Amino acid sequence: MLKITHQFQQQATTFFLGERLLQLGNHVDRNRAVLVIDEHVERHHGHQLHDWKKIIVPAGEEVKNMATVELIIDGLIAHEADRKTTLVGIGGGMITDVAGFAASIYMRGIPFGFVPTTLLAQVDASIGGKNGVSHGKHKNLLGIIRQPEFILFDYELPLTMPDEEWHNGFAEIIKYACIMDAALFDYLETNREKALARDVAVLKYLVEKSVEAKIKVVLEDEFENGPRRWLNFGHTLGHAVEKLEHIAHGKAVAIGMVAAARFSEKLMDLPADQTLRLIKLINDYQLPVAFSSDKEAVFDIFKLDKKREKDVIHFVLLEKIGKATTMPVPIAELKGLLQEL
Template structure:
């Protein structure tokens, strides 16, 4: 699949990573960035280039790690013509893209995305960056990789919690854009949880197509790209105040948005129930135990950083997301009514 942007294209491949890399890499001056888990699991299969290994977890996605990587790049003799290959989940991809964008004002880069979340979401769309003092993605840039390889075989070793979390974004893409994809997920929840590879390949390809088609039209998030934030206003606040996985948090956010859509007479009760059941069958429903006060404070802080008005994404039926501009207080009141 080819994604076309204003001044570049990214090629997306779904298949065996190690075979594909043989063809895709420039042949010299490649430096691999990975994390310690992925390095331990798959390091033996990596092509023969220098490897920089980082730790795991959000705390690693900070400027210190960027500096450490750059110091390693200098030691390996990297320069502007080097190619940085990130092999890992969303954290490795976000950091690799960021380092590649700033090292000597920019080198080429590519990803092998090894988590479901990275395959359907983080590696697609060209947002790169790191956190500062735990504030998510507060520095970063838009810059597209030359290629992204999604190898569903690598997902076999993913812990259940990580796999299920990635399913949240997959369902999100279906809900905002593709009724048939939602039906396919709804009918196959058991096979999905068993990670049946042929099915995963098809679902991931469709999900990437949806994100790519939105990002192609709105690379810098001036309009349509906001649809991808479906479930995220509340989801981010739940994630940071409860520590629940990203997928479960946005599932709760999406469910609240679906219920508001029902109140607005945009979606039927039957559709609302189908969505709830699908989240439940995929293991994405979780009771939220936190104080509403914490959640609303997080939403306010987020809004303060982003400025501007708050767009809220609703569903005008499954597969058709719309944006609605609400005053922040009204969103918070409505969400409070939905989450208790």
């Protein structure tokens, strides 16, 4: 087990990489903690946590809303949680986002930690302090940036995921490779078969490289005023497609990355062969590369992206594989580019 602590602006976070879920009690007092766990994770792993206080919530991205936050808060009240109680979110990205948000507003803020159980949550959603919920058709519209006290990474937990969810997690790893790590892109190409076969050594490498990449960006720009925007590569269009087509987050991000690469060809002179290399990698990891939604409907969500300022969106583009940049692109120009896809 590798233990690393990073000091963010308002909170230090300790990362327990390669720790087991059964060892959670070594890192938080079970008598002063409440777990938030979704029904699927409870079914697979709940027996390891039978003597903890729990709040069990429904699974699925569609319950990432204020109703689930209220359910968690009602559970905290029922367990007589006070300001020294630690809330621990155990599950995928929906759970970590919602648990972190509930902890941030209960009694004006209580400590919290995460045990991400999916590949997507381990490489992205649990890291960086973004907590929140969706509202209506707008993903992650309500939220706060607040860091957890700890994140425990058990590499055995994602192995129980269905194949589709396993593939889903690779989108965010491909994103890191695109925006800042060309060597990671090469590794994904070379180790595709082992990665898809759930080789634990490959999983360990990919999770630790992803954690390292995201922490590096967040430490530089915790509150998303500059380089942290790079982490949204593929997400502006991806979030719109995710809402309209009701597909998994990773699938939507994969589609969004291809669109962003196409935009980069027009706006940044990204060589077309780099886009084709990205498309091949996404295909190799059994993720989609195109959307079927009506383009006007996509644009209606797209134009309300959180990175919008007046009539421009700070859009994340590629100069080349391994190097991203952000460009303020007029909304009207993006609409035209979208129509050309």
